[in-house]
Amino acid sequence: MTTTESGSPAPVSGTFPVTDEEIAARVKALESLLIDKGVTSELAVDKIAEMYEREVGPHLGAAVVARAWTDPEFKQRLLDDATEACREMGIGGMQGEDMVVIENTGDVHNAIVCTLCSCYPWPTLGLPPNWYKAPAYRARMVKEPRTVLREEFGVDLPEQTEIRIWDTSAEVRYWVLPQRPPGTEDMTEEQLRELVSRDSMIGVGLVAAPA
Amino acid sequence: MNGVHDLGGMEGLGAVDPPAQEPVFYNDWERRTFAMFIPFVLSGANLDMFRHGIERLHPVQYLTGRYYEHWLHTFESNLVAKGVISEEELEQRTQHYLEHPDEAMPDGGDADQAEHYLKIYEAGASTRRETSNETPAFGVGDRVRVKNIHPSGHTRCARYVRGKEGVVTEVYDAFVFPDTNSKEQGEDPARVYNVEFDSTELWGSGNAERHKVLFDLWEPYLEAA
Structure with missing residues (x-):
């Protein structure tokens, strides 16, 4: 790596964007080298990718939310120590080693962002959507969250609602316990799970009452 | 470093424009790249080196590149810097796969290794x-x-x-x-x-x-x- 005298990196040269074909070839080249070193295989690649395509996703966070809505003691444990409470349900792992859940109420609306990269609670929400990792959301969410929520996500919060934006700058992974919508008093935990969206746990959506 | 990755409060970057649906991985190279993280760490790197490698992308590539392009770049640059791989062999193989895009990957690893990696994802690795x-x-x-x-x-x-x-x-x-x-x-x-x-x-x-x-x-x- 070339560096300048101050230690900061020298600009790299190159032409952008890189084509899909070039990237695909570079990825295969690197993977084949790592296979030669004995540290990965096609099998490992498939198993790891399938885990996040099929098993780990926001349905897990939704199950935690539904339980918190129906079991006040569990909800308290979740707010006290989210990592432990999720572990009770067999949920946890990479990028969720130290989780904190924050509760939305009628007065306070919370949302998460990672302005420096793409930190996100994988075990409960799965891998982040591209917009969460892209520059616009990361740049704007800490400065004009009310506008972003309204214009980009259709969430028009009352002026008196306090907005709290959690910038995931260290290794604690925050996520949101959304408000339980009115009209769901008779629903079971299993039915409630179906209502909870990924966006509501990021804090860019509200859970809608069933039609 | 005061880099382009440090985005909080920047203006002029456009709309968020979230799509209604999207796949976890858009294509094969994204899923392959995602799965390289554990092999990368086992090659002697760590999470903060991973992040810094992304921060050192050219700002134009950072802003215009696809997300897993960032990952590819940090894997390459860190592994080359550590001497795990050389730029020459990476270029040679890239050329090879450009000419033979459908060629299968070499055999390697085993079922135990794959299971071990899954367990790492399931257990996590706290930095606390x-x-x-x-x-x-x-x-x-x-x-x-x-x-x-x-x-x-x-x-x-x-x-x-x-x-x-x-x-x-x-x-x-x-x-x-x-x-x-x-x-x-x-x-x-x-x-x-x-x-x-x-x-x-x-x-x-x-x-x-x-x-x-x-x-x-x-x-x-x-x-x-």
């Missing part, structure tokens, strides 16, 4: 460390100021909070310190504090919106206000 008996420098309710520092290497002290004052809302345990860990200079665990900032402190009283920003900061980033 024992805090010894040292008293935290700050407590909940304390007013703190983020130091006006501009480290040229990796840091998690974002520009938009530097020099700003806020209130400690939570005192966490110690976590691996990114600024040293990214340079392989040791984990140097330090306490992390959650600090609440008023939007007027961050963006001035002329900002159109009022809200709070909660930001986690390692103790070396902070001073008493």
Whole structure:
């Protein structure tokens, strides 16, 4: 790596964007080298990718939310120590080693962002959507969250609602316990799970009452 | 480093424009790249080196490149820097796969290795460390100021909070310190504090919106206000 005298990196040269074909070839080249070193295989690649395509996703966070809505003691444990409470349900792992859940109420609306990269609670929400990792959301969410929520996500919060934006700058992974919508008093935990969206746990959506 | 990745508060980057649906991976190279993280770490790298490798992308490539392009770049640059692979062999093989895009990957690894990697994802790898008996420098309710520092290497002290004052809302345990860990200079665990900032402190009283920003900061980033 070339560096300048101050230690900061020298600009790299190159032409952008890189084509899909070039990237695909570079990825295969690197993977084949790592296979030669004995540290990965096609099998490992498939198993790891399938885990996040099929098993780990926001349905897990939704199950935690539904339980918190129906079991006040569990909800308290979740707010006290989210990592432990999720572990009770067999949920946890990479990028969720130290989780904190924050509760939305009628007065306070919370949302998460990672302005420096793409930190996100994988075990409960799965891998982040591209917009969460892209520059616009990361740049704007800490400065004009009310506008972003309204214009980009259709969430028009009352002026008196306090907005709290959690910038995931260290290794604690925050996520949101959304408000339980009115009209769901008779629903079971299993039915409630179906209502909870990924966006509501990021804090860019509200859970809608069933039609 | 004061890089393009440090995006909080920047303007002119367009709309968020979230799609209604999208796949976890858009194509084969994205899923292959995602799955390289554990092999990367087992080759002697760490999470903070991973992040810093992305931060060192050319700003144009950072802003225009696809997300897993960032991952590919940091894997390549770190593994070359560590001498695990050479740029020459990477270029040679890239050329080979450009000419033979459908060629299968070499055989390697085994079922036990794949299972072991899955277990790592399931168990996680916390960067929280024992805090010894040292008293935290700050407590909940304390007013703190983020130091006006501009480290040229990796840091998690974002520009938009530097020099700003806020209130400690939570005192966490110690976590691996990114600024040293990214340079392989040791984990140097330090306490992390959650600090609440008023939007007027961050963006001035002329900002159109009022809200709070909660930001986690390692103790070396902070001073008493």
